Amino acid sequence: MHRAFQRIRTGVTLFAIAILTSVIGYVALGWPVMDAIYMVVITIFGVGYGEVRPLETPAERYFTIFVIVAGTSSVVYIVGGFVQMITEGELNRAFDTQRKSRIIAKLKDHAIICGYGRIGQVLAKQLDQAQQAFVIIDNNSERIQTAETKGYLVQTGSATDEVTLEAAGINQAKVLATVLPDDATNVFIALTARGLNPQLLILARGESAETEKKLRLAGADHVVLPSSVSGHRIANLITQPTVVDVLSQTTERHALNEMLTQLNLKIDELMIQENCFLLGKTIGEVEVRGKGRFVVIALRRRDGTTINHPEYGLVLVLGDVLIVLGHQGDLPKFASRYELRSELSNPKVETR
Structure with missing residues (x-):
């Protein structure tokens, strides 16, 4: 491909030199500049309108032959460069496809x-x-x-x-x-x-x-199921006694969010409020209403106690915070539908 571009550049340079030399040559033979330019254009591109002025001397005729040969050769050289570029590109793709096919076959x-x-x-x-x-x-x-x-x-x-x-x-x-x-x-x-x-x-x-x-x-x-991917691992990161609130640590949370974003997932904390429909419901009922689009990985009680992998029969009370993992687009809809407050999206307010 590089050789094709080099050939095109060389052809364009030769073409420019041929035109400039031809115009200067006709002017040197006594032609006006405009007549010289016009003669060069119709000669090189083979328009065939006839000579601008009669070619009376052998010098003019020989020079016109030179213009035709030089101009046509440089144009052919340029076209050849484009053809080479296209051909090499197709051949390279064909060879690359064959190479990959051989590798896969092995x-x-x-x-x-x-x-x-x-x-x-x-x-x-x-x-x-x-x-x-x-x-x-x-x-x-x-x-x-x-x-x-x-x-x-x-x-x-x-x-x-x-x-x-x-x-x-x-x-x-x-x-x-x-x-x-x-x-x-x-x-x-x-x-x-x-x-x-x-x-x-x-x-x-x-x-x-x-x-x-x-x-x-x-x-x-x-x-x-993407909503369940790495659920246990993330729950352990959140509730590990040796980790001081991993979600509040900038480095840990950034790494966690980056991993989840690649999977189109997010982690959220949803608080059970006084008017929430899920108040008095069990963890199992929450996941059923979620229709498999998220998983409850932990539960934080109002007193700050965190329960890892809460049992399905555990009943939700006022002030409980559900730590859930699910699709980025599904969690906000679920929170809005059942009047849950996102603790990661809204400022935390302590109620006593």
């Missing part, structure tokens, strides 16, 4: 990541750091370019297509993770992948608890 016991969204990017980064071979399947040009920039192997296409899965080496793979944000697509991918490789370990992402059964019936060995 892979064994690798992982296949279906979808290079937020979760797919986190997963790819972790696998890369663990030096686990993997192939990404995606059909979005921007995400594909991002993955290729990082040096990842990418198979362009839809993961619901058997041909695409086979091109990604599904027959030699040991695990497939379908992490698309659409449950129906994940179900179809799991079903297709299971049919192609019965021994394959399939991990699937589910957006709602109702989808888990369908994904397992489709062939998924494990189903991960």
Whole structure:
């Protein structure tokens, strides 16, 4: 590609020199400047309007021949540079595709990541750091370019297509993770992948608890609900006796929020107020009303006592604070619907 650009630059330089030399030459032969410029243009570009002035002397004729040869040659050289640039680009893409196909064909016991969204990017980064071979399947040009920039192997296409899965080496793979944000697509991918490789370990992402059964019936060995991801780990970070209120520590909270944001999750504290519908309800009833879109990971009583992994039968009383993990868009809606106050979004007011 660099040689093609160099050729174009050289051609443009020669073309400019040919035009300038030609104009100066006609002027030297006694032509007016405007007539000289006009003669050069119609001669080089082959317009064919005829000579501006009769070419009476051999010098004028020989010089016109020089203008034709020099101008046409430089134009052809420039066009050749553009053709070379296009051809090299196509060849490079073709060679790159063949190279990746050969590499994928040699892979064994690798992982296949279906979808290079937020979760797919986190997963790819972790696998890369663990030096686990993997192939990404995606059909979005921007995400594909991002993955290729990082040096990842990418198979362009839809993961619901058997041909695409086979091109990604599904027959030699040991695990497939379908992490698309659409449950129906994940179900179809799991079903297709299971049919192609019965021994394959399939991990699937589910957006709602109702989808888990369908994904397992489709062939998924494990189903991960984003609202439950790292719930126990985060609860331990929050309630660990050796940590002084991890949520109030700038460094710890920044790291925690950064991790959750990559998964489209957030952690929030919801206070049970006097007019709250959930007052007197159990933890189990709260999660049922949440329809699997969040999980209660801790409960802080009014006296400051924190209960890690509260039991489903625990009854909520006035002043209790639910520490929940869920989707960024779902938690504010749930809090508004059941008149809960977000302690992380609003200033904390002590009531006695």
